[in-house]
Amino acid sequence: MSVLTINEELFIGSGGHQATYIHPIDPRKCIKIPHTQNDGDIRKEMRYRRICASKLEKSRLITEFFGTVDTNLGLGYVFERVFDYNGQTSLDMKKFLSKNRSPDTKTLQRLWTILLNFKSDFLREKIAIVDADIENFMVQEPSPNVFRVRIVDNIGTPVLIPLIYWFEFAAEWKSKRYWNKIVAWMAENYPEIVPIEFAEQLEAK
Ligand SMILES: Nc1ncnc2c1ncn2[C@@H]1O[C@H](COP(=O)(O)OP(=O)(O)O)[C@@H](O)[C@H]1O
Ligand SMILES: [Mg+2]
The missing domain is CATH 1.10.510 (Transferase(Phosphotransferase); domain 1)
Incomplete structure (x- = not known):
């Protein structure tokens, strides 16, 4: 299976739970790498997206989720990246x-x-x-x-x-x-x- 390579130049930001990077192949997406495996916040978000899928897919506020990928930094969660008309991350x-x-x-x-x-x-x-x-x-x-x-x-x-x-x-x-x-x-x-x-x-x- 292929593994995506993420380098530090793609780093966007990090909070208590995960680090976010620009997707190395598709800059309209970002990849979040949880700091620990089986993070409670990710599980909570994934349950919400599963149970309320039809509502969240129509949402103007919530970013789209594209599934997971293997990366050199571990399992990554791929989302729509929020960026401005000039290409900069918002x-x-x-x-x-x-x-x-x-x-x-x-x-x-x-x-x-x-x-x-x-x-x-x-x-x-x-x-x-x-x-x-x-x-x-x-x-x-x-x-x-x-x-x-x-x-x-x-x-x-x-x-x-x-x-x-x-x-x-x-x-x-x-x-x-x-x-x-x-x-x-x-x-x-x-x-x-x-x-x-x-x-x-x-x-x-
Ligand atoms: N979809 C996104 N598009 C662009 N930047 C993002 C996106 N999601 C998160 N970020 C940036 O990455 C930072 C950390 O991501 P976040 O999901 O908030 O992690 P944590 O759970 O650790 O707080 C955010 O503060 C934000 O600046
Ligand atoms: Mg956060």
Whole structure:
């Protein structure tokens, strides 16, 4: 069986669970290599993608999954890579907001539109996420000044009986709770971008 060779030049980023690389043959894809075999987060995500396949395949937020490959670094999980019109890997939401620490009026308007669109996608799709860590969201710019938020990590639920996978009302309740956690976190950490008045508008009622 053939083994894909990944080198450090392809490295994108790494968190607590996996390292992400650009796919050596197809730059529209990325490969994630878990730090440990049988990682709980990967199992959780794969169960979610299996049980909610038809919903997640239609999602605007969730990246496509293409299966596993053998690599020189071990078993890799192949996903759609989130990148901008210029070919660069998109920024995660934390870096994106940090880049705009003191926005002028026009930039602020643009940021608010991105966040309001993210809100409507998130509440419509009712994606299950495990925490409000905004580093797992990426802000994609598919063409100049067109922005779209994507969710790349930490989806699913670790609970034994995942009611939110089976019942839409449970998914809705949970997604609103998580959305409001995200809003509260941004209001606290980026008050110049999400001031109280805008936070109230952004909250899920
Ligand atoms: N689909 C993707 N496209 C482009 N970059 C990605 C993608 N998924 C993750 N990344 C980058 O790799 C980093 C680590 O990946 P992530 O899946 O969040 O791993 P961890 O579970 O260790 O947090 C992310 O913070 C992000 O910058
Ligand atoms: Mg992560």
